[in-house]
Amino acid sequence: MNTAFPTSSLLRLLLTAATALAATIPIHADEGMWLYNQPPHDILRQRHTFEASADWLEHLQKSSVRFMSGGSGSFVSEDGLVLSNHHVGADAIQKLSTQERDLLRDGFHAGSLAEELPCKDLELNVLMEIEDVTARVNAAVPATLAPEQAATARRGVLAEIEQESVQKTGMRSDVVTLFQGGAYHLYRYKRYTDVRLVFAPEQQIAFFGGDPDNFEYPRFCLDIAFFRAYEDGKPAKTPHFLRWSTAGSQESDLVFVSGHPGRTSRLLTVSELEYLRDRSYPEMLERLNRAEVNLQAWSGRSAENARRAKDELFGVQNSRKARIGGLAGLQDPAFFGRIVAAENAFRARLSGSPELEAARDAYQRIAEAQQRMGEQAIRYRMLEAAWGLHSELFSIARTLLRAGEEYPKASRDRLREFRDSNRTSLELRLFSTQPIHADLETVLLTDSLTFLTTRLGASDPLLLSVLAGKSPRARAAELIGSTKVGDVATRRRLYEGGATAVVSAADPMIELARTVDAEARALRKLMEEQDEVKQQAHAAIAKARFALQGSGTYPDATFTLRLTFGTVKSYAEDGQNIPAFTDLAGLYARSEAQNAQTPFDLPQRWIKRKSRLALDTPFNFVSTVDIIGGNSGSPVVNRAGEFVGIIFDGNLSSLVLDFAFDDVQARAVSVDSRGILEALRKVYDARAMVDELTGRRGIRR
């Protein structure tokens, strides 16, 4: 699906499930990805005697940064300095790299403001305001409408609200669907599009242990990168920024994380989870496995190939591990059985009022909609989600084709990504000067056309049009070799010239996009209609849930800002105690134990400067905070709101957090504020940056 799964009210069921587990896990688990406008005041007071004041919340909120490329970060100086993970910034760093100057491999450190490198297409957002628009959205979608009309009406009112807000405030404005349709909130963001790279360590140390250690613990990674937000060509003034704690945190400390969890599935019904378990996850894994093998094989052919594919390969491996972990949870009869039991218990309570009874058959409606979506899922994924046409150039070509067709319509009637309120973001990406490598594109498109052939069937009429009588390999080479959309000036000309210019360009890649577009759009429409059916059903379930349990809870993750909390805490695994903290000595020990073989080799700089370092400096640590993909780069702060670390991973046990909270073994993994300072000072000689972070002086001009 291209939008978040509209889902609903398993939440309280999962709380029930957690209670049922009271014998083995603490009853007062630090669960929740909380909305900033509905923070868990009572829980924080009762469990942690902590008072989250309005000022404290506002400061943390406005210090938090969303990376539109998919991650989180925070301001760490008043001059727009942003800290995120290296792996969140890797896409941007990769786009700044060339064969001669490999910034991913070698790292980067701007000696002065003038040396800071403007990123190609990086957009940062800071959440400034939230407005509840639930009533207006619901009023625009009367219950009498058929799914198709309802979906159109809903898309329309969302576009309208957003565009009004943009016109009024000039800010990025997104309506966020919460509780799978139980609520709609309008989020207004300050947007930064002039973002520059300030500092990145070598990927070797940022991602020490590589794919083998990913989602594992203990860890030893300096997974950080610094960027700076600019306005009007100058460093942005950011009065809300996190003060750096040189004391860090200790075992048992309460910590908070403010970030952008991407998506969870805790409120899905059992029928939806079964679909994930039996169809979605296996199909995603099949795609990820083939992509990983393809990219690995190609990367192995030369160092330059490896450099070109590195960032994409990392993303694939990361997703693969996450999906394997999630699937392991869904396939665990005990884990899944608890979810089923909880849903059954909740459904048994749905009687006694019209509101509760309305929720009863919602489950069936969801199951039926899921079934209908499942029937079209393969073609949808292959054509609209472009699994079968995987190439950056195809993606650009499709955007040009559709821009020409969509923009002449009223904003509310367009495909959602073409709404006026998204135009700045879309153009930033479309006109990016990121390098596109024809050889890698050909390899990716060859493999995905092969996949397409298998999934659609070799004699499928649409497939035959796509291949135009050629083999996947030959067709991919022809398309990549002849399209002109790799050229930014051409893109701009076609975009500005609209449909007429696009038609007369007769670009083979755009014409390929046109070939599949009728069916791709039809499939998307069908999916959106069924999404609408599910959304209405989930809204009914949500209502019943609020009626039974009150509304003091949190919705599934939606890649919007959330507050979560937990404690720094060791755990037990296979009978062994895993301490909460690692230190720099452990880094060197791990490298040595692996004979310093890739990916356990250290950068020269780290080898040479070992003797300078205080080796007992804490490096990475774990806590029970409730996180998921998208939280990467989130700041970890203490009660005083000071920066004590940065989230960069979860352990293997944390991968089921997609479906239910756990704090027995599941842990979030962070880089420690002390380890970062020690490395900046003694390995990278980054004194000016240390001074800026610790507030000793402002940035150098």
Added chain:
Amino acid sequence: MNTAFPTSSLLRLLLTAATALAATIPIHADEGMWLYNQPPHDILRQRHTFEASADWLEHLQKSSVRFMSGGSGSFVSEDGLVLSNHHVGADAIQKLSTQERDLLRDGFHAGSLAEELPCKDLELNVLMEIEDVTARVNAAVPATLAPEQAATARRGVLAEIEQESVQKTGMRSDVVTLFQGGAYHLYRYKRYTDVRLVFAPEQQIAFFGGDPDNFEYPRFCLDIAFFRAYEDGKPAKTPHFLRWSTAGSQESDLVFVSGHPGRTSRLLTVSELEYLRDRSYPEMLERLNRAEVNLQAWSGRSAENARRAKDELFGVQNSRKARIGGLAGLQDPAFFGRIVAAENAFRARLSGSPELEAARDAYQRIAEAQQRMGEQAIRYRMLEAAWGLHSELFSIARTLLRAGEEYPKASRDRLREFRDSNRTSLELRLFSTQPIHADLETVLLTDSLTFLTTRLGASDPLLLSVLAGKSPRARAAELIGSTKVGDVATRRRLYEGGATAVVSAADPMIELARTVDAEARALRKLMEEQDEVKQQAHAAIAKARFALQGSGTYPDATFTLRLTFGTVKSYAEDGQNIPAFTDLAGLYARSEAQNAQTPFDLPQRWIKRKSRLALDTPFNFVSTVDIIGGNSGSPVVNRAGEFVGIIFDGNLSSLVLDFAFDDVQARAVSVDSRGILEALRKVYDARAMVDELTGRRGIRR
């Protein structure tokens, strides 16, 4: 399918296709994997003015060796010295390695006979006699029998013929199904089960370039390993052995290859090929991709993990590349279109006699049988082919379970692998003392139980029995941790104790095998019945083909000895000429161009001794000989029958040879006899071995 696909007469169709391509490829392509008892005398005379005398043929036949682990080789001294590829011997070398003494990584060189290392379970076969038993087999399977009875009757008569032969001659005796049922030949082999490792280079140089360079050219690999066959504790006397050519071969030379191509699909009908294209290959690739990712990820965790998984990982990567190449051919509309056109042309000729007309509806019967097999294919693969239960310990457990049930039956009524004539081979493998690593086993079984859950469905009753209420991970750990079949003495006791001992052992892995056995056997029976239907239909097509075209042709590959020939020949790729030979200088140049990064790094020995080497010595070369997987290790000989090289790979273009011959770009890749000698002399100081190879003196005693 567990047996070779019974297939038939596309051959002449493909010859037609080749003729249709006359504009681009030579009409007199050196096609064919010829039977030793039906050699292509006329073609050799006409095209190459070569007379293959009976003595010449017998000598080459009896110098050729089959590795039952899956590959080919040859005798290269009168004292039982056998040369094969390192990658053919890797399985045996791996089984001789330990964490402390990694022979795959470091290589091995026996300084004397006493130091030669006995392999754990390696069986070598030398083809001694061929007897045509077609008439007897056909007489035992009257046309009136239903498929189930026919399959039983056929299995019965094959077991009977083999067992009679074993009793009469004491030799390994296999009836080989040729032309998909057009002919049955009894092959008698001399069998060697005391085989010792003599010499292996470092895997680094044997497999220089690793997976990235696999199936590529130019190449620079010393892919060789020497073993010695023993009889009665002494080196076997092998009067038929290949003399070593110190002159090697030259561009345009006629060369012969004598080896054991595993399987080709050139005689399959279009309906069968469509099945391969649309189902088999994609499913195999899905399995290979997941296995590769799983093994890579686990290998990355430590050097010892990597060592344990190395051989299995290589096998997976090798198969993956081969399948991708094959699928690329099948998905190429031009290539597949030629096959379809050829079949249509042939079918159009099937009228005018009862024999020809009988062949006409055979195509439909094959398509229907294929359809029925396809309906059960997923469960068959998961349960009987054990894709869903992938573990060495499971395989042993199943063998013990079935041995207890099968051996009390008459040989002809047993599952084929339990026939008396196969008993020695089965026991050699069952009682192998190869190391089995519980950690790797758990990783493999976890992944395959996950795959099983997806394919059978999480609520499938058999799956629920298999998992016993646990997650795939927990169940795998429990099974691997508690089974006793890893112990060879236990295996022997249960095997000898029969079903009663097996039942009372109550071993959890054996009980798991029992859980799936009823359905696994039923699925196998169904497949064998449909195989029988296809076999009869293919026999009808074969008869029609012989009637129309005569019988002077060759059958699809069956992992039995074949003679093939071709010329040493450069080729063009992407407009570039690729010379036929590489040399040692090229090896060093390639390593340097890749910054000596793994897998392009050289063993220390090769770096140190570079200056000693004559760098213009030919190292690898290509020829047009018609080979496929299983030919690895096959000797390449000149007109005089002298050893000039050893096959170790084909280039990417050769991967379609599965379906049709090509000599435009398809090439077989060999190690040159001169490069081998140079390396043995100057890098490995293996003077005694050089003397033995060049006949200067016998082996040292």
